[in-house]
Amino acid sequence: METATNYNFLIVLIVTFGSLTYGYNSAIIGAVIGLPSFFQYFNIDIKSGDVLGHVGADTTLTFLSATNGLFAGGGFIGCYLITWLADKVGRKRSIQITSCLCIVAGALQAGSVHIAMFLVARFLMGMGVGMVNVITPLYQSEVSPAHSRGRMVGSHGFVLCVGYGLAGWTGYGCYFLESQVAQWRLCLALQVVPPLGLLIGSWWVPESPRHLVATDQQEAGFAILKRLHHQPDDEDDTVAREELYQIRLQLDLEKRQGWRQGWLKGWISLFTRKSYRKRLLFGFLLLGLVQSTGCLVIDNYQVLLYNGLSLYGAMPLMLYALWDTWAAIMNLVNALLLDKIGRIPIMVVGQIGCSVSVAGFTACLARYGGTENRVGNGFGVFFLYLFVTFFGGSMDASSYVYSSEIFPTSIRAQGAGFSVSGLFAFSLIYTMCAPVAFNNIGWKYYLIFIIVPLFGATIMYLFYPETKGLALEEIAAKFGDEVAVNITDLSAEERARLGKSLVNTDIIELEMKQAAPTITIRKNNPWETKSEISGLIPLPERDVSLFAHASGPPRLQGEPVVILFTGAGGPAATYVKVQEHLSSFARTLFYDRAGYDRSTLPSNVESLMAHDAAHDLDALLGKIDVPPPYILIGHSYGGVPLREFLHLQLAKHRPSNPLAVVGGIVLYDTGTEAEYAFWPRLPSADLVAVCKDVDWEGLTHLREESGMTDDEWASAMEASRRMATKLATKREDTHASARSLAERRQLEHHAYRGDNVAVIRCNSARDYRIGYEEGVRLGGGTEDERRGAKKFIEDWSLYTYGMVKVQVDLVGQHGNALYQELMDWGHDSPFRKPELVGDAVEWVLNELRKQKESH
Template identity: 45%
Template sequence: MARTYTAYNLRIILVLTLGSLTFGYAYSVISNTLGQPGFIQKFGLDGSTSYANAITGSVNGVFAAGGTFGALLTGWMCEARGRKETMRLGALITVVGSALQTGSVDIAMFLVSRGITGFGIGMLVVLIPIYQAEISPPNARGWLVGQHGSWIVSGYAIAGWVGVGTYYSSNLSFQWRFPISISCLPPLGLLACSPWVPESPRWLLTRDRVEDAWNIVRRLHGDPNDEEDTFARNEFYQMVQQVQVDSSAWAQTGNKGLFTKPSYRKRMWMGFFIQYSAQTTGAMVIYLYMVQLYQNLGETGGIPLILGAAYVTVAAMSNFLGAYLLDKVGRKPLLATGLTGCMICLSLVTAMVARFAGTTNKAGNGMGVFFVFSFIAFYGGGIDVVSYVYCSEIFPTHIRSQGMAWAIVGTFLSTLVYVEAAPTALANIQWRYYLVFICLTLVNIIILWFWCPETKNLSLEEINERFGDEVVVHLADVNAKHEGIPLEQFTGMPREQRESSGK
């Protein structure tokens, strides 16, 4: 399996990361918005503490709720209408929601538009890793699909630094409206580039569009130094054979098979568990309420915003490192390392907050800030980048969209519960709220290690075997030149003859 990916393949992956950037920026921008004096004054959040906590929780809660419904819609639409059409709709909804947020005149309008944005974001966060996984070769899939998590966190970082810059503006309306308005740019870019993005070849095969699928696979994974395009042909042969078998099995069970067929049921709950465990580290609670956390550790003025932006910049760098390591180290060891590191770091953060919050002890508060940064390094490099890759690859083609949607529901439901409760919990039980995440993460590490299989360097079709399903063709064994593949009269042609035929 010498061939990995072409320049064309990489370009398509990077175009798709505009959807990842959309999610990261739109999700993250609210963290700084909640700390902007202009936003606080506009919506009257500088008065009653209980009212401010309720509104803060609702702002994050409606976004997560919208994301849940968007993810569920994608589970159906991605299969029924294709990856490309779903991508365009998700991008369009996000643009509309972000524009309405920017122009909000009261808190009700802001909450509704935040929910609309969450709906579009929920669609994209399910769709993008599926799309990337289905056009990536096995030995580079971790690196390529890992760009999803990397660019999500890059969106966090951009939002953080934009928020730092506008904090010092004397125009209170500009302080919070301008950062939110930028949420429109990445999805607009995705819409503009969508004509050049091909449909997923694996989805095309489920619709019997074999010739269209082959043309895309050959362009994605063809080798200019190999006239026979051996790797692309072998890969395509495996796709065709496996789709036929999987479709036949699906016809016997239908949608009920998602939770009645043991191999499918295991994958559904495993995907949900992976995304749930990522949120149960407490990452979103720490990030969305980071300004308050740093204020508890003695930081004031614009410093919490600067530290927040630096925090997500470290996360972005960690994600890119994790994506690089993913195909070398494997999914399971990297994820276990990330969960363990987060658990330890959050334990140390909790100890510093419990002991030094509200005091003038600079050493203790400084160590608290250091452990927060250590936490995100483990989360970015070991959890964020891995979770999307793993969940996008464990499902067979005909249920990948439903499975990924269900997994992302795990993200949004966990986030909804944790961030909705956070303002009240942090106000009343304070640092003890973090103990919930520490204890649950310990349990999750044990479950991960003994339950989840490794998927490194396996094709999407071969991963079926790890869950007890039949794999018709293994890439290591197949030689399409001799065995013959569907469309043999076309794919078996020499390159010159194919090109002269207009194919």
């Protein structure tokens, strides 16, 4: 079990200046309204409700409502502003910007000379503390170890209440100042101290490692993780490496699932997925339930509540300060218990306790309020303190811990901001209504804070999942989402094996539970690690430059990269949906052969041959440093250069086990040496003549059924046009390439003996037949051409079965081969349903895993 280092605790504590900012700057208004000099300065009579020399009794209530309402409204806005800022400029820079805003707002409040100036400054302070109340626990959660996260993020709630207490004692002390103006101005001026401390301390605070990894700054993130988690007995920084591994894989998984597409798209996506809507609801409702205990109403109007219990002068201010001090102590207890008892049990018990406490206080207020009954009023004070015992000991710290940890890194800022906005939304409602409610219905207003927490405790007990002890990346499973790596569930032995698999700072190899693959993070090779990368790669030794596009999760040690060999005339851009699908579960590399799309033509050859394409690909893989093993996929004519590449790789590496070089082959309705030998042209010249006016795209509805976006389709068509222009000068000689391949006698010698081959045959004869019938309808071809075309289709239907199936001979009689006939699908089915190709690749991957486990 990892433990937090002293440096880790120091970083978390420095950031709690933000907690102090929120606590003091939000609570100080409760002390200020207990200072008569404040109301005298702005000509407000708090006792009678009259404005001296001005309007009537409603002005006091309006002022109190406006003060708290603007503060809460500003906080609500700040919660959403910080979600953009935290992802745009990072967690650290957001903390610094927020600090500056709070300093300016505090100075404006302290220097206010008019009530309008004060209210504007209070609104700005609301924005600042709304931002700081999101970014502080968010940052703390991202730098805290899983088993210490409760107490470390819980420090936000503790120090926040220290701020409450300091605000109370400041108000109490300032009450005795002789200078009437200094009384309230000093209280407000001290608001600049906590954010100033946060601003100064932030220069020694590192950026969140999760934010760095999410923005492709892996090395910087790893350096911070090592510093945060380094222990004297952990020379290899095992904990840091494990956390980097977990963060990296989970972020890649989130990207494949459609996240990490920007701030605006992140918000849209948040509301389109059920499990994320559930998290948003739970987070927002949790912070709303915190306010529904009545905590802020009691805190902000506590001095007035004591007045209602016939307590005036300095006594209410002292009781208020003691109350906030006790709240801080109980928050510390709460933070220390979170990692031992759990989040949910503590909050359920706490809400019930808060409800009972408010019920007791309400009864005392209703019976003894405004009387001189010391015993009854004393019990009223007792129930206020019982309330804060339950509230501080259960809800404050717990709510911030829970709401900051239930969201994935890709959308943690948005999720945390949305959750904390619930606090300000409910606060806005309760605090703005409070003055009017106190004036009109009195103690009955507190019935809300008795009933709602009981409802909340029930909901939480039945539906909220526990998150204690889980890494941030593992909490997704609690909401029904996929987790890339679950290290917490590893046994001690498996965890030890995981630690031993760490090698050095340049390559990190981590062996997964249950004999799963081992990941290799090659920091210096983006072609194996970046979620998406493409480029035109010059190969001067081959007199050509090839365009390549890699995508998918970081390459896994022992598992191959999937490489596609496209059909004749088919640039890689037309297979965009195939790559998109395969990249959801495998590392892929799609490329264009010489002369295709953006790849250049060689100057020293007359025609393009498959064996040359194999050597070109081998040079490309060497240039971008993507070594074996591979899974090879061929479609249509692509099967010919695929098998030439297989021949080259086996001859080059001469492996004792072919799986070390080529882990598997998928031949998807591929052409064979027999087909090209049997027919001098594919399709036949007669069929081409009959179909010359046929609109194949319109006839087969390929555009509509491809699933491509308009931009993807336009890119594919442009790629095809570029390629047609290039290949007009140098032809890809399919038949000569097939004759060359036949000389290898791969099928006779079972060249890929004993390993994984999937052979898929589609109903291409149906495609020819549909085109023929449309061509005849349009009047295409002479009678002889039509007879010739019809004969070609009949022969194709008769002979291709054996010509395609014979490819299973690559592995021999006892080899591991899969043969499938998809007679409901045509030759272009990869474009219509990429999952068909994906199923074959997944079969190969599953066979590979079985073979590795058996060894």
